[in-house]
Amino acid sequence: MIISKHMKRNVVSIHATASVREAAAIFVKKHIGLLPVVDDDDKPIGIVSLKDLLSLELPDFVSFIADVDFVHDFGAVETTRPPARVLDKSVKSLVKPAITVEEEDGLLRAYALMLQHDLHDIVVISKNGRLSGIASRVDIGTAILSAWEEVD
Amino acid sequence: MNPAAATVSILIFFGSLILIFSEKINRSIVAIAGSMLMIIVGRAMNFYSEEAAIEAIDFSTLGLLLGMMILVAMLEPTGFFEYLAVLAARASRGQPIRLFFLLGSITTVLSMFLDNVTTVVLIAPVTILISEILGISPLPFLVTEALLSNTGGVATLVGDPPNVLIGSAAGLSFADFLIYSMPIVAVTWVGTLFLLRYLFRKELSRRPRNAKAVMRLNPAETLNHPKTARRILIVLCGAILFFFIHHLLHIEPFLVAMGAAATALIWVQPDINEVVKKVEWSVLIFFGALFVMVGGLEHAGVLEAIVDLMRGAASIDPVLFGVILIWVVAALSAVVDNVPITIALIPVIHGLGEAGMDVRPLWWALAFGAGFGGNGTIIGSTANIIVTNLSEKTRTPITSSLWMKRGLPVMLVACAIASILYTIIYRWF
Numbered sequence: 224m225i226i227s228k229h230m231k232r233n234v235v236s237i238h239a240t241a242s243v244r245e246a247a248a249i250f251v252k253k254h255i256g257l258l259p260v261v262d263d264d265d266k267p268i269g270i271v272s273l274k275d276l277l278s279l280e281l282p283d284f285v286s287f288i289a290d291v292d293f294v295h296d297f298g299a300v301e302t303t304r305p306p307a308r309v310l311d312k313s314v315k316s317l318v319k320p321a322i323t324v325e326e327e328d329g330l331l332r333a334y335a336l337m338l339q340h341d342l343h344d345i346v347v348i349s350k351n352g353r354l355s356g357i358a359s360r361v362d363i364g365t366a367i368l369s370a371w372e373e374v375d
Numbered sequence: 376m377n378p379a380a381a382t383v384s385i386l387i388f389f390g391s392l393i394l395i396f397s398e399k400i401n402r403s404i405v406a407i408a409g410s411m412l413m414i415i416v417g418r419a420m421n422f423y424s425e426e427a428a429i430e431a432i433d434f435s436t437l438g439l440l441l442g443m444m445i446l447v448a449m450l451e452p453t454g455f456f457e458y459l460a461v462l463a464a465r466a467s468r469g470q471p472i473r474l475f476f477l478l479g480s481i482t483t484v485l486s487m488f489l490d491n492v493t494t495v496v497l498i499a500p501v502t503i504l505i506s507e508i509l510g511i512s513p514l515p516f517l518v519t520e521a522l523l524s525n526t527g528g529v530a531t532l533v534g535d536p537p538n539v540l541i542g543s544a545a546g547l548s549f550a551d552f553l554i555y556s557m558p559i560v561a562v563t564w565v566g567t568l569f570l571l572r573y574l575f576r577k578e579l580s581r582r583p584r585n586a587k588a589v590m591r592l593n594p595a596e597t598l599n600h601p602k603t604a605r606r607i608l609i610v611l612c613g614a615i616l617f618f619f620i621h622h623l624l625h626i627e628p629f630l631v632a633m634g635a636a637a638t639a640l641i642w643v644q645p646d647i648n649e650v651v652k653k654v655e656w657s658v659l660i661f662f663g664a665l666f667v668m669v670g671g672l673e674h675a676g677v678l679e680a681i682v683d684l685m686r687g688a689a690s691i692d693p694v695l696f697g698v699i700l701i702w703v704v705a706a707l708s709a710v711v712d713n714v715p716i717t718i719a720l721i722p723v724i725h726g727l728g729e730a731g732m733d734v735r736p737l738w739w740a741l742a743f744g745a746g747f748g749g750n751g752t753i754i755g756s757t758a759n760i761i762v763t764n765l766s767e768k769t770r771t772p773i774t775s776s777l778w779m780k781r782g783l784p785v786m787l788v789a790c791a792i793a794s795i796l797y798t799i800i801y802r803w804f
Contacts, residue, residue, distance in 0.1 A: 298588025299510025
């Protein structure tokens with residue numbers, strides 16, 4: 224079972240010169256969780272995730288505290304928006320290196336990489352390194368499960 | 376005294392201190408290497424031995440530190456520190472000035488009995504959370520917590536590592552600290568708090584965007600293990616009680632601390648590996664290794680040489696000498712680690728004593744200088760470095776220049792108050 228049979232081919236991506244604000248607009252419009260960032264040749268140079276964008280609004284301090292269950296109201300944090308200077312920065316300020324698999328790679332390899340790197344979606348590239356698709360944990364997981372139907 | 380042995384031991388000791396102060400290599404690594412070099416060279420030159428090195432280690436200081444570290448390591452995961460901060464937030468009803476006084480006071484009281492670093496590590500993140508919920512800058516609270524934890528630590532025998540060292544070297548009891556140090560620290564503390572209230576007047580006058588939200592913080596939910604927290608607190612209070620009377624019962628402070636740690640361990644029976652992981656072994660190793668190096672100096676006859684040198688100085692007016700000591704030690708502690716400074720100065724004060732000066736007040740001068748000096752710069756104490764690092768994750772990072780405008784005045788005022796009170800009450804020492 225290879226990944227290219229189960230991935231989404233219609234991938235939205237963003238060019239490395241775009242701003243954080245433009246990236247956020249694409250997330251909203253396309254309702255997605257991961258956005259590959261590509262260079263002029265459509266080769267992925269990295270990814271921006273929904274989680275990274277949200278960390279601009281819900282800052283790191285939440286991670287300093289072991290439990291937040293005693294916080295019933297985030298008060299002013301609920302209405303705090305990232306400052307304009309952060310939104311006008313290049314999207315490169317949020318880019319993380321992309322963990323990719325090739326079209327011919329197996330589903331279990333892709334799934335194992337996603338577990339290891341705590342990814343919800345994984346970028347698939349063609350042999351020549353171009354962006355070719357994207358697969359979510361649900362895409363890969365259900366594809367693996369579908370093989371169980373053949374078990375007697 | 377063997378001049379060659381003295382020279383070599385001084386070279387090893389000061390070489391290590393310079394490396395420690397340069398912060399190029401971790402201080403514990405330098406201290407271990409330096410102490411071993413001292414023993415090896417000492418053996419080769421016949422002035423030091425393994426037995427003498429082990430004898431030089433002040434195990435009562437290490438035991439006191441270890442006992443307190445174990446208690447804090449057990450208290451930390453119970454959520455008790457968060458509990459106090461949340462209570463403060465609710466009691467303040469979201470008013471920044473009230474929150475400032477409450478968090479400041481909690482930090483001071485905790486750091487009087489517990490390690491400053493732990494206090495700040497646990498209180499600062501909740502402070503940032505509370506400030507964010509209110510929609511105000513956490514900056515005044517964070518800076519104040521670091522400054523007041525340094526200040527509070529000066530008050531007691533167990534509040535600060537330099538105090539533990541001074542207490543052990545000078546034979547001072549917990550009660551001595553309460554009588555001689557606590558009143559001066561109390562006045563300094565009030566002065567510091569109101570000075571900071573003034574310096575941060577602009578930030579503290581901002582209206583919080585959402586004051587009501589803090590009332591929905593639930594303190595009960597911060598306590599992960601209420602029963603464990605209660606047990607450790609009972610043991611801790613018992614330990615503090617014993618600290619108050621340890622000199623009357625002829626019990627060493629280390630027995631109080633280790634006894635309390637043993638009681639808490641038996642009563643709670645936590646995962647010992649988790650507790651041991653939280654103990655700051657690098658600090659204990661650093662202390663132990665420094666003791667070995669100082670022992671080398673002693674055996675090489677350096678301390679006798681210091682006593683001879685000090686004979687001239689012994690005629691200086693002790694009040695003036697003490698005031699100078701406060702400022703010099705404070706200036707040094709503002710830029711470098713106050714533990715090695717304290718360890719290096721202890722033999723000097725002993726030397727002065729043997730040369731005929733009444734050194735009892737000088738121990739207090741050393742404690743005030745080492746404690747208050749750490750407030751002077753952004754790198755003056757570990758607590759300062761921790762709040763600065765945490766603040767870098769917020770929208771208002773603490774900068775060096777801000778510390779110059781807020782921390783440095785606090786250090787100057789604290790040293791001035793300490794100098795004045797020291798001069799006034801010197802005759803009672």
